[in-house]
Amino acid sequence: MHTTPGGRRARDDRHFDRWAARYDRSLTQSLLFGPVQRSVVAAVAPRLPPGARVLDRLRTALPGAALFGLDRSSGMTEAARHLRSYLRIERGTAESLPHPDGCFDAVVTTVSFHHWTDKVAAVAEVRRVLRPGGLLVLSVPYDNPLRRSVVNPLLSFVTWRRRRAGMRLGFVEYRFTAREVCRFLTDAGFAVVSVSPNDYAPPRTVGLWVDWQNLTFNPFARLAREDLFLLPRPWRRLALALMRLSPWTAAGEVAVVARAS
Numbered sequence: 001m002h003t004t005p006g007g008r009r010a011r012d013d014r015h016f017d018r019w020a021a022r023y024d025r026s027l028t029q030s031l032l033f034g035p036v037q038r039s040v041v042a043a044v045a046p047r048l049p050p051g052a053r054v055l056d057r058l059r060t061a062l063p064g065a066a067l068f069g070l071d072r073s074s075g076m077t078e079a080a081r082h083l084r085s086y087l088r089i090e091r092g093t094a095e096s097l098p099h100p101d102g103c104f105d106a107v108v109t110t111v112s113f114h115h116w117t118d119k120v121a122a123v124a125e126v127r128r129v130l131r132p133g134g135l136l137v138l139s140v141p142y143d144n145p146l147r148r149s150v151v152n153p154l155l156s157f158v159t160w161r162r163r164r165a166g167m168r169l170g171f172v173e174y175r176f177t178a179r180e181v182c183r184f185l186t187d188a189g190f191a192v193v194s195v196s197p198n199d200y201a202p203p204r205t206v207g208l209w210v211d212w213q214n215l216t217f218n219p220f221a222r223l224a225r226e227d228l229f230l231l232p233r234p235w236r237r238l239a240l241a242l243m244r245l246s247p248w249t250a251a252g253e254v255a256v257v258a259r260a261s
């Protein structure tokens with residue numbers, strides 16, 4: 001059975017609506033999304049002019065800045081409004097922003113871009129609402145060299161076998177190479193300022209652990225908190241060696257800072 005983009009969008013929205021009330025307190029938030037958000041704040045804060053308007057977690061880094069937010073899910077929008085009264089949050093889509101041209105100093109988005117249905121339209125919208133010279137900070141799942149050479153073919157095979165066995169499949173997000181995300185932003189009228197790999201410090205790893213998880217376990221199995229993001233012992237040394245060699249080899253995310261030209 002094929003799922004239409006509209007069907008996927010509706011399913012995604014239902015998922016986030018349900019998750020919204022406990023999203024901020026969830027383990028995924030503190031362990032998986034937290035590091036992405038912190039690295040994005042670290043990347044953007046020193047590059048912004050005083051008084052710049054940026055989202056949510058940047059509040060501490062930039063006291064006094066006006067913060068705006070937008071999300072497609074009504075549940076997530078309501079939860080954000082309730083939890084952070086200083087945030088002017090609206091329900092809407094990245095593909096059609098309700099803001100006037102050139103009104104923002106920076107647009108920051110974490111763990112969301114891979115869900116957007118029309119990425120070209122959305123990034124054009126982001127460009128439109130940024131003032132010239134304004135910053136876009138984007139963190140996306142990374143199609144690292146280990147994934148391209150080893151993990152993706154293995155995952156295709158495992159997925160094929162699971163489909164044949166009639167198993168329910170887990171969510172695997174679209175992953176970008178660094179070159180792909182940079183070209184995408186350049187084509188949309190941005191100049192890339194920096195590109196960095198984004199992951200935990202070993203022995204905990206996001207990219208390697210998620211890959212291991214996708215390949216070997218039932219993705220719906222419950223895991224003990226202390227086991228999260230820790231590979232089985234024999235593989236931890238390898239993870240450490242790989243990440244020491246270069247975090248580019250196996251990092252789970254890539255963070256890009258780009259300037260609207």
Ligand SMILES: C[S@@+](CC[C@H](N)C(=O)[O-])C[C@H]1O[C@@H](n2cnc3c(N)ncnc32)[C@H](O)[C@@H]1O
Pocket residue numbers: 012013016033037070071072073076092093094095109110111112115116117
């Ligand atoms: C994993 S959550 C991330 C939330 C938050 N940015 C964070 O870092 O914790 C992904 C969010 O993207 C939102 N989303 C997905 N597609 C969207 C779109 N096209 N426009 C706006 N928001 C979208 C979902 O509703 C969901 O709240």
